[in-house]
Amino acid sequence: MGKTTIDMSGKNVGQVLDIAYDGAGRLAIIVRRGDGSEKFFSIEEIVAIGDFVIVNPERSPAPPQGDSKNCPHCGKPNKMQNKYCVYCGKPI
Numbered sequence: 001m002g003k004t005t006i007d008m009s010g011k012n013v014g015q016v017l018d019i020a021y022d023g024a025g026r027l028a029i030i031v032r033r034g035d036g037s038e039k040f041f042s043i044e045e046i047v048a049i050g051d052f053v054i055v056n057p058e059r060s061p062a063p064p065q066g067d068s069k070n071c072p073h074c075g076k077p078n079k080m081q082n083k084y085c086v087y088c089g090k091p092i
């Protein structure tokens with residue numbers, strides 16, 4: 001608690017207010033920013049925890065790259081080796 005949180009560019013985001021859990025039950029932190037507002041960072045956005053907590057708000061839970069392709073019919077991600085979409089059943 002009370003650790004200074006900085007982003008990837010070294011900018012001070014604020015102070016860690018509390019530990020929380022996101023909707024999936026994973027660890028997250030609540031940071032109080034300089035203007036008094038609170039910001040929620042999920043575990044995916046936390047890069048490192050040490051003397052400072054480093055967060056990367058740009059980091060999002062990216063879908064697996066390289067071994068997936070999106071169905072041209074419904075747009076859902078499928079494994080590259082799939083011949084048919086697992087969601088809509090159409091050939092991809």
Ligand SMILES: [Zn+2]
Nearest residue numbers: 071074085088
């Ligand atoms: Zn589909």
